[in-house]
Amino acid sequence: MSSTTSPATTPSAAAATPSATSSARSNRHRRRRRTSGSSGRGLALICGLVALLVMADIIAATMAMPALAADRIASGASATTLAWLPAAGLVPLAALLPLAGRLADRVGHRRLLIAGLSTYAAGAIASTLATAWPLLLAGRILQGIGAAAVFPAALALLLASRKAERRAAAVALWHAAASLGAVALHAGGEHLLAVAGWRALFGALAALALGLLAASPLLPASRPAQRRARLDLLGTVLLAGGLATLVLAVLRAPVWGWASPLTLGCAGAALALLAAAVAHARHHPDPALDLSLWRLPGFAAGWSVTLVHGTATFGLLAMLPRLLGEIGMPLHWLLIASLGMLVASRAAGPLLRLLGVNGVTYAAAMVLAIGCLIGLAQVAPHPASAIALALIGIGLGALATAGIAHGSLAAPAHRHGTVIGALSTARMMGGSLGIAASALALDRPVLGPPQPGYATVLAGGLLLAALIAGLALIQATYAAYEVHELALAAVLAEVGELRTLIAVQQRLWQHVDQIALRQLTHPATPRPAPTAWPPAP
Structure with a gap:
């Protein structure tokens, strides 16, 4: 008949186990910090x-x-x-x-x-x-x-x-x-x-x-914040068209003339497109x-x-x-x-x-x-x-x-x-x-x-x-x-709180004054002396 014996755990080995675990954990933390850095x-x-x-x-x-x-x-x-x-x-x-x-x-x-x-x-x-x-x-x-x-x-x-x-x-x-x-x-x-x-x-x-x-x-x-939101392609086209038309008006104005119909037309079209982009953004759910x-x-x-x-x-x-x-x-x-x-x-x-x-x-x-x-x-x-x-x-x-x-x-x-x-x-x-x-x-x-x-x-x-x-x-x-x-606003709030406390204090003093006045005008009747009990024979 054969028997197996398990090795005995010495007190020193048992004591070393928590320190080894904490050391391994700290090493993992250091590696994680280095990787993150x-x-x-x-x-x-x-x-x-x-x-x-x-x-x-x-x-x-x-x-x-x-x-x-x-x-x-x-x-x-x-x-x-x-x-x-x-x-x-x-x-x-x-x-x-x-x-x-x-x-x-x-x-x-x-x-x-x-x-x-x-x-x-x-x-x-x-x-x-x-x-x-x-x-x-x-x-x-x-x-x-x-x-x-x-x-x-x-x-x-x-x-x-x-x-x-x-x-x-x-x-x-x-x-x-x-x-x-x-x-x-x-x-x-x-x-x-x-x-x-x-x-x-x-x-x-x-x-x-x-x-x-x-x-x-x-x-x-990175995790997307909103996956199903619609993209505003029309607003983008309006913005691009307005900006490009405005740049065209500025660059071609010396050739066309600042007061020429082409320059004024381009400038007006640019402003209209930019205004339309802003107006469209006010009504689009995701402009x-x-x-x-x-x-x-x-x-x-x-x-x-x-x-x-x-x-x-x-x-x-x-x-x-x-x-x-x-x-x-x-x-x-x-x-x-x-x-x-x-x-x-x-x-x-x-x-x-x-x-x-x-x-x-x-x-x-x-x-x-x-x-x-x-x-x-x-x-x-x-x-x-x-x-x-x-x-x-x-x-x-x-x-x-x-x-x-x-x-x-x-x-x-x-x-x-x-x-x-x-x-x-x-x-x-x-x-x-x-x-x-x-x-x-x-x-x-x-x-x-x-x-x-x-x-x-x-x-x-x-x-x-x-x-x-x-x-x-x-x-x-x-x-x-x-x-x-x-x-x-903070000072006014403090003043308001102070006024409330003063009002409460005034009401308390008024109540105390009323009690004192009643005591002076209607003095209390003296109470009879308590009778001993049991009564004397």
Whole structure:
């Protein structure tokens, strides 16, 4: 007969078991934190590169304009004609951003990012291989459609991965990455143009888009917020048509005449289409232009600042290569402005916590105004020109972060895509108008010699900076008034409570007085002495 014996468990082994379990658990926690940290850094890197791609696309289109003027595709074209190169990407970008922001919240941010990168890469390849001006503009339109999809999807992914108190820093990181795109193009774009021509600019963008497309499946998937909501295609068409018609009116007005029936007809049609888009949004259950966003705290101020900022930013950046050429400065001087944007975008996060959104907006607008004023005084290459470019870059970079922070920080997480799409629409709408106005200023300057176009564009930037500063002051005054009203309401509530307590106390004293008066006027009858019990015999 055989028997099996189980090994005895010693007290030391039994004591070691809980410590080993806790050690294994802590190791798992450390591995999880390391994995989460690395995935968070990877997400920030990919989203930052998307921001870099969108900004580099706009800079590449503006840098290619002088080279295209000498190319057979657009030989001898005027500034207003060449302005369609960046505008062809900005108009669909501005019109589709509201739809793309809402679509990102519905189908998932990562899915829309992948679709947008695919569309953008196809457009960049088409622009690189274009053999005629219409084909080039068609490729630019595809790039704008793809950029409209990736812009809100990537930024919403970045914001959703951050806690509420760290979202301002995430916005600053996003705009710093966008500024880095301007730095990269301004640093290497001139070399690419000299070596391989304007096609190399769009080829580099296509390569970056394909690389991001290959890495995008590594991003975390987000759960759609609303799967069955209808998309407002009619509202999107109305918005796109209104914006494109308005840009057409501005760009063709010098040719047709400002008072010609064609110009007035285009302007009237644009206003009618935009008004129809707003009216349609009031009755659609899920509109492309979400008017409910205007009830969010700070959204209206952020939308206004972002619109004017986009007009100034793209109006200046689109024409800076030609403006510098007017005074004989090489293109690599643009690196000064883009580095200023990068530094300011990165520093805007801590400044928002220190000065508040209105304080940063006002200070950045004043820096931009000073930079434009110094630039107006320069008619030849000078060290002061570098100071002007640096101040312009710092002002534009800080305003980019402040404008988005105005409207997006108070939004709930499930509406980040919608809010960012609406704010980005305002920026791109302003950018489309800014590019058209700058091209018009170069062809038909308002100011006189020696550099009329250069002076007119910088004077426009100065006026826009003053407008942004005024908007910041109005918003700060309104916020102070709201705080004063809240404090006054709190004081009045305390006074009301104090009055109630005083009234209660008065009633108590009146009751006590009445009891005392009854005691004085009707004295109580003395009670007989108690009889002993049992009675005495």
